[in-house]
Amino acid sequence: MNTLEERFETLIDGIVEVGYGIADDFLSADEVTALATRLRERRAQGQFRTAGIGNQQVTVETRIRGDEIHWLDEADLTLEEAAFVQRVEEFMHYVNRTCFLGLRESEFHYALYPPGTFYKRHLDQFRTDSRRKLSVICYLNQDWQENDGGQLAIYLPQTDGQERTEIILPKGGRLVCFESGRLEHEVLPATRERLSLTGWLKTGA
Ligand SMILES: O=C(O)CCC(=O)C(=O)O
Numbered sequence: 277m278n279t280l281e282e283r284f285e286t287l288i289d290g291i292v293e294v295g296y297g298i299a300d301d302f303l304s305a306d307e308v309t310a311l312a313t314r315l316r317e318r319r320a321q322g323q324f325r326t327a328g329i330g331n332q333q334v335t336v337e338t339r340i341r342g343d344e345i346h347w348l349d350e351a352d353l354t355l356e357e358a359a360f361v362q363r364v365e366e367f368m369h370y371v372n373r374t375c376f377l378g379l380r381e382s383e384f385h386y387a388l389y390p391p392g393t394f395y396k397r398h399l400d401q402f403r404t405d406s407r408r409k410l411s412v413i414c415y416l417n418q419d420w421q422e423n424d425g426g427q428l429a430i431y432l433p434q435t436d437g438q439e440r441t442e443i444i445l446p447k448g449g450r451l452v453c454f455e456s457g458r459l460e461h462e463v464l465p466a467t468r469e470r471l472s473l474t475g476w477l478k479t480g481a
């Protein structure tokens with residue numbers, strides 16, 4: 277297992293060199309199991325809603341996205357959730373020390389994509405609010421296989437005007453990070469429930 281700083285470096289190198297970073301062991305298998313369990317408990321308690329689109333997230337449009345989400349509330353975190361938030365915030369401070377992005381705030385939601393649902397190609401920054409600088413997605417799926425689908429497709433603009441597509445499997449413990457305002461991406465449909473914890477690192481007001 278790499279040290280935390282090595283994982284942070286891997287993520288930053290990826291973002292700087294190719295536009296996105298991947299750390300495969302951001303969470304241990306036990307942490308994935310614990311967070312997936314917390315996700316399912318919260319969903320069973322009725323805390324999840326079908327996600328909306330746009331800044332206020334009021335419009336449900338399942339032809340664009342079909343996931344159910346629950347926003348983490350700082351005042352109501354389990355130990356595992358608090359540990360996850362703390363680790364991502366350590367990454368945020370590490371980024372600030374090395375890349376000077378001026379990140380100040382974070383927000384996180386669980387997401388569950390029922391089989392067959394997807395999130396069409398989009399950008400994570402809103403026209404009316406550009407505070408989201410980095411998107412982080414951590415997958416909570418055990419034993420995810422290629423033929424389970426549910427890949428994250430990232431569209432990378434090339435200097436020759438062409439576009440390259442990267443296809444990333446949502447394997448448990450894997451964290452993907454990219455610039456929210458720059459890279460369009462898409463969640464492909466899966467044959468199983470697809471679980472994740474997604475966050476944004478933001479500048480202040
Ligand atoms: O779960 C993923 O792989 C990406 C999710 C996403 O694009 C989003 O929630 O904005």
Ligand SMILES: [Fe+2]
Binds near residue numbers: 399400461
């Ligand atoms: Fe997104």
